[in-house]
Amino acid sequence: MNKQVIIKRISIPWRKLLGTITLLAMLVAMLPAPALAIRPPSSPSAPSSDVHQSPAAAAAIASQVGEEVIEVEPAVAAEIQQKGTAGYLVYFRDRPSLDAAERMDWIQRGRFVAQQLQSVAQSSQKQVRAYLDNKDVSYRSFWIDNMILVEESDVTVFNELKRFPEISIIRSRRTEMLIEPTSKESLGINEEIFAIEPNISHVQAPDAWALGINGLGSVVSSIDTGVRYTHQALVSHYRGNLGDGTFNHNYNWWDPYGDHPTAPADDNGHGSHTMGTMVGDDGGSNQIGMAPGAKWLACRGCNTNNCTDAALLSCAQFIAAPWDLNQANPDPDLRPDVVNNSWGDCGQSYDPWFRGVVDSWRAAGIYPVFSNGNSSNCGYSSPPPCGTVGNPARYGNVTGVGATGQQNGAYATFSLRGPTDNADPENGGDYPTIKPQVVAPGSNIRSSVNTSDTAYEGGWSGTSMSAPHVTGLTALIFQA
Incomplete structure (x- = not known):
């Protein structure tokens, strides 16, 4: 269904709605402009400029091919010298201009962005892929983002790749962490179970529901540990539920690890918990x-922690x-409106390895939400030092979400x-480096x-408990 039709069809009292939903930004004095102007987002910045400005790139080993400079992260060179x-990750220079996407409707926009990205990747990667095929090197x-992931190569192939002028930078591979809870305290035996959870009531989501704004017509997504799709609070909200007791998991689930290839599953519990905070209701x-x-739809970006x-x-491409x-x-x-990400690193400086992905999501109208991270995940004291927000929550073009108490703004x-x-x-x-931009209940x-x-x-x-509040809020705003 065309999203613009949904917007035109609904008439609501705006002052009351805005007064209800903006309480979610409890400690931060402003809700960032991306959350208030989700459709369309601002023009994405070119990732090539990020590459040349990043600390990692500044410290990189540079190889020159003609007038082009190919940067190599020192960690890659060190690994291949040692072993x-x-x-490694191979990034290409070319990236299409996607500015025109902002002026298109939802269907045209998604198709245009995907077609442009696919076309540029196909043409600019052609020679490098042919070379890797000839050398029998495994890659994806x-x-x-216009890139190739090389599973493994020897030093000869590595050095030869530095001779291709279409390549801009070679980065080391990343393994990110699931932003796991700091605690999972069991409910006390006498603890009351509320029909509407206190954290949901605290941000006044039920007042938005009373106005007819419950996310109808919106699609949320997560890159997490998966989802137990048959859970009573989630099954009726799953986009793959056909409503007659049968399911179609095509276009609604992907597991790149291959452990659960035919239907959504969750071996950890984290993804089911976060999805419940987004849309759960039995x-x-x-x-x-x-x-x-x-x-909802989901992709299993994390197999364990x-x-x-x-x-x-x-998952990003899915x-x-x-x-x-x-x-x-x-x-x-069939892309979603918003994607929830409860994963990242403990870096204390900007790492643009995923920046091109975020730029592509934004160009397609997909709103990116990331957890800010927890002190326990990174070995910091509590409270943690300033400047500790990890990547990609650290990126200026995503909404980084911090945590407050369950029913207070502390x-x-x-x-x-x-x-x-x-x-x-x-x-x-006036606060271009503020993180988090938004906070929500996370205790x-x-x-x-x-x-x-x-x-x-x-x-x-x-x-990770806070970010899905904001993802759910985004679904409410999309409907409104």
Whole structure:
């Protein structure tokens, strides 16, 4: 369904709605402009400039091919010198102009962005792919950012790649961490179970529902550990539910690890918990989510507590143009409105390895939400030092979400802090380096888990519990 039709069809009292939903930004004095102007977002900045300005690139080893300089992260050169082989990420210079996407409707926009990205990747990667094929090197090509992931090569291939002028930078491979809760305290035996969870009531989401704004027509997504799709609070909200007791998982689920190739699953519980906070509602005594009228899809970017670069990039591409269970027939018409990310690193400086992906999502109208990170994940004291927000939450063009108490606006002692060294020149105003831009309840959060179709757990605390509040809020705004 065309999203613009939904917007035109609904008439609501704006003053009351805005007064209701903006409480979610409790400690931060402003809700960042990207959240208020989701459709369309501001023009994405070219990732090539980020490459040349990053600290990693500044310290990189440079190789010159004609007038072009190819940068190599020192970690790649060190690994291949030590071991004789290495895997690495190869980034290409060319990137299409996607500015025109802002003036298109939802369907045209997604198709245009996907087609442009695919076309440029196909043409600019052609010679390098032919070379790697000739050398029998295993690799994966991506278009969500114009790059190739080389699984492993020897030093000869590595050195030869530095002779291709279409390559801009070679980076080391990344393994990111799942931003796990700081605690998972069990509910006390006498603890009351509320029909609407206190954290949901605190941000006044039920007042938005009373106005007819519950996320209807919006689609949320997550890159996490997966989802138990049969859970009673989630199953009716799953986009793959056909409503007659059958399911179509094509275009609604992808597991790049291959452990659960035919239907959504969650071996950890984290992804089921975060999805519950986005949309969960069993129709009775378990109203755990912000946008119970929205639908969801998911990609398993993290198999346990680790998230490989290959899986994250595969998921990123799936979000922009979901495909069937055979990883064929991608369809950008079926992309979600917003993507929740509860993964990242502990870096204290800007790392642009995922920046091109975020730029592509934004060009397609997909809103990126990232957890700021927790002190316990990175070995920091509580409260953590300033400037500890990890990547990609550190990026100036995403909404980084911090945590507060369950029913108060006190900043949680475990929640990582800014400022960032990657400023937001478009929407930052007088505070372009502020992180987090938004905070939400992240302490003692109760939601769905993966152990059974009726299982819930409270006591979960972390910024991973906060971010899905904002993702759900975004679904409400999309409907409104």
